[in-house]
Amino acid sequence: MKIAFILPALANKGPIVVARDIINVLVKEGHVIDVFFFDEKNEIALDASSSRKITMKETIPFDEYDIVHSHGLRPDYYIWKHRRHIRTKCCTTMHNYIHEDLKFQYNQLVATLFGFLWTRFLKKQDHVFVLSNHMKQYYTRWISADKIEVIYNGRSFPDIGSALRQDELAKLEKLKKEFIVLGVIAQLTKRKGIDQAIKILPQLPGYCLLVVGDGKEKEQLERLAEQYKVEDRCIFWGYHKNGSLFMSLIDIYLMLSRSEGFPLSLIEAASQGIPTVCSGIPIFKEVFTQQEVTFFELENEQSLFQAITSINYLRDTYSQKISQFYQNRLTAEIMGNNYLLAYKRLAAVN
Structure with missing residues (x-):
């Protein structure tokens, strides 16, 4: 398969690390993965076929891909903004409970405003991945349950030696x-x-x-x-x-x-x-x-x-x-293969 990932930045943060681990598993299995991101922040390395910075106004060649997978608020907004140009199946992974996370991180006003906007962006996605059944129930307030799928996070940890002094x-x-x-x-x-x-x-x-x-x-x-x-x-x-x-x-x-x-x-x-x-x-x-x-x-x-x-x-x-x-x-291989099966099902839907 040929899959585009859209990320906020190549930052050393949880959602990006999850995307990185999915990408690395898929590349090992012979799939072509191109990564697009908005901010120039190179904190993690990817095994992707290619990666490059884009702007919010720029349109990537969506039709070249079997799946476009976004992670985060800005990538989800990017899909929403360009949706009329996209025939490829689009999906996103929700790594948090939008309103609760924004409330803890900022305040109730921010949570209410950006929570409303983000859930609106999600409605333009063909499929939404979440991290638990409880999270699936949470998002059915805004999205049809048949568009939501649960895939648990997983990780694999290479031996990185000891960097402590x-x-x-x-x-x-x-x-x-x-x-x-x-x-x-x-x-x-x-x-x-x-x-x-x-x-x-x-x-x-x-x-x-x-x-x-x-x-x-x-x-x-x-x-x-x-x-x-x-x-x-x-x-x-x-x-x-x-x-x-x-x-x-x-x-x-x-x-x-x-x-x-x-x-x-x-x-x-x-x-x-x-x-x-x-x-x-x-x-x-x-x-x-x-x-x-x-x-x-x-x-x-x-x-x-x-x-x-x-x-x-x-x-x-x-x-x-x-x-x-x-x-x-909970290994990255289990997670990555679960996403691959979901991509194949999604791409096959007319």
């Missing part, structure tokens, strides 16, 4: 000898729920919290750690291009989110067999069971305390279970 590595290994390391690798926003871990840390004297990532909530989280007198056990590492390098230093991974699409860091933790605690939001309870992870109730400190301490006693068991689950359900 020796002094960084020594600091973290020293920490690991003194404490059980709770870890979070994420953009620091309120939606990620990291404040919940800080608030529970006084009740967990043998534990420390390692936070890798940056964002507008970082200063607030640092102040919260001081307020709860746990700043000596909260390590805010900041942004690192290869956050995955920290996974092997984490004893228990924390997914504390108040809202999520399908977080890639959770898949990576699973791939490395790291015991994981998840908030009890629908996406996590749909994908996992209590055999693979432990759950806690959002904003409930006692529930989070119990989830952390209980998984700590059975770390080896949970490590084995979540690693096996990853191999069976």
